[in-house]
Amino acid sequence: MSGWTQQEADAWIGLLETHKQLTRALDAELDAAHGLGLSTLELLSRLVAAGEAWPRLSTLARESGLSLSRVSRHMDALERRGLVQRRRCATDSRAVEAHLTDAGAALVADAEAAHAAAVRERFFAQLSDEEAATLARVFRRFAPRAAEACAAVPAERSS
Structure with a gap:
């Protein structure tokens, strides 16, 4: 790669390839076991956090980095499955709000536990504790608010 040192190329391409391989595998596992993709699980997890x-x-x-139309499509599918409810916002009739059903909460609990186990197996098991700590320090610099948000999640949901 022109203009890159070998270390920069290894780090950058390694990050991209690792992300691609992991997200594909984790997404496929979630879909096969729970009928959810990673983006859908994130949205459901945000509804859990909303209480x-x-x-x-x-x-x-905004919080998930998805377009409003994509979130709406996810919510259409989740509502058909009985996992979420939607309603018009009382203070702004243009806005729509969502809430997790009991069935949705049960599915999220199962899916999050399976996902955490898969992440541990596919990612963290490949790293030493020192390497994981180094990655945590590096990524906190790039996404400090993400680290703060994760730190605010109760311990039983932080994996």
Whole structure:
């Protein structure tokens, strides 16, 4: 790669390839076991974190980095499965809010546990504790708010 040192190329391409391989494998496992993809699990997990609140779909879109139309499509499918409910926002009739059903909460608990185990097996088992600590320090620099948000999640859900 022109203009790159070998170390830079190894680090950058390694990051991209690792992300691609892991997300494909983890997405396929989630889909086969729970009928969910990684993006859908993230949205459901955000609804779990919201508790009794009904977050707007636009908020879920912003926080997840997905487009509002993509979030709406996910919510259509989840609502058909009885995993979420949607309603118009009482203070803004243009906005739609979502809430997790009991069935959705049960599925998320199972899917998150399976996902955490898969991440540990496919990623963390390949690293020493020191390597994992180094990656955590590096990625905290690039995504400090993400690290803060994860730190705010109760311990039983942080994996």
